[in-house]
Amino acid sequence: MNLESIRLNLIEITWDDLADIHKLHSFPEVDEFNTIGIPVNMNDTKEIIRPFIEGRTLTPRKLYTWKITIKESGEFIGLTGITLSCDKFRLGEIYYKLIPNHWGKGFATEVVRTLIKSGFENLNLHKIEAGVAIENIRSIKVLEKSGMIREGLRRKTLPIRGNWVDNYLYAIVEDDLRDY
Numbered sequence: 113m114n115l116e117s118i119r120l121n122l123i124e125i126t127w128d129d130l131a132d133i134h135k136l137h138s139f140p141e142v143d144e145f146n147t148i149g150i151p152v153n154m155n156d157t158k159e160i161i162r163p164f165i166e167g168r169t170l171t172p173r174k175l176y177t178w179k180i181t182i183k184e185s186g187e188f189i190g191l192t193g194i195t196l197s198c199d200k201f202r203l204g205e206i207y208y209k210l211i212p213n214h215w216g217k218g219f220a221t222e223v224v225r226t227l228i229k230s231g232f233e234n235l236n237l238h239k240i241e242a243g244v245a246i247e248n249i250r251s252i253k254v255l256e257k258s259g260m261i262r263e264g265l266r267r268k269t270l271p272i273r274g275n276w277v278d279n280y281l282y283a284i285v286e287d288d289l290r291d292y
């Protein structure tokens with residue numbers, strides 16, 4: 113299931129995207145609030161993305177991972193995805209990350225809005241969540257610009273470089289107001 117927004121294509125990842133994903137995960141700025149850590153080598157990245165690629169063939173499907181590319185140029189600029197709960201809860205959790213020289217152009221907001229719209233319209237979700245480290249101001253702005261509501265603070269939840277970091281939980285429900 114590929115998606116698109118005005119400026120971007122979201123294309124499900126394959127093994128051909130390994131080198132781009134490795135490069136993305138190797139930026140210290142991308143790693144700052146992430147729990148994955150900087151991969152030691154390409155093999156590390158391969159094992160990290162294996163469940164996301166192999167998850168494509170599982171039924172029922174729980175994982176979607178897309179590379180983010182610019183429509184005009186085809187350039188790889190990041191990665192995004194959604195993890196689905198069991199059917200009864202109709203809940204999805206999203207994440208996203210971009211190559212730093214593409215930050216501040218509104219791309220992440222465009223991605224998040226696309227995931228939310230598709231989650232409600234194509235995946236029949238009732239609620240979509242995202243967790244964000246409390247100091248990740250850029251990401252908090254992205255979630256709030258997309259109409260997500262802060263539901264709470266989860267204390268000492270994220271293992272980041274040897275510390276337990278607090279995490280805000282954001283969410284949007286299918287009948288919450290959206291301007292997109």
Ligand SMILES: CC(C)(COP(=O)(O)OP(=O)(O)OC[C@H]1O[C@@H](n2cnc3c(N)ncnc32)[C@H](O)[C@@H]1OP(=O)(O)O)[C@@H](O)C(=O)NCCC(=O)NCCS
Nearest residue numbers: 142208209210215216217218219220221244249250251253
């Ligand atoms: C979080 C991330 C995806 C944001 O991407 P982005 O494309 O720059 O996001 P957008 O341009 O859509 O919006 C960023 C907003 O933060 C604002 N912003 C940027 N730097 C900021 C700062 N230091 N302080 C406050 N706001 C800031 C921007 O002005 C923009 O808001 P605006 O549109 O109201 O001006 C990107 O920084 C990233 O990939 N970070 C590393 C991975 C990560 O943390 N992912 C999220 C995990 S929850």
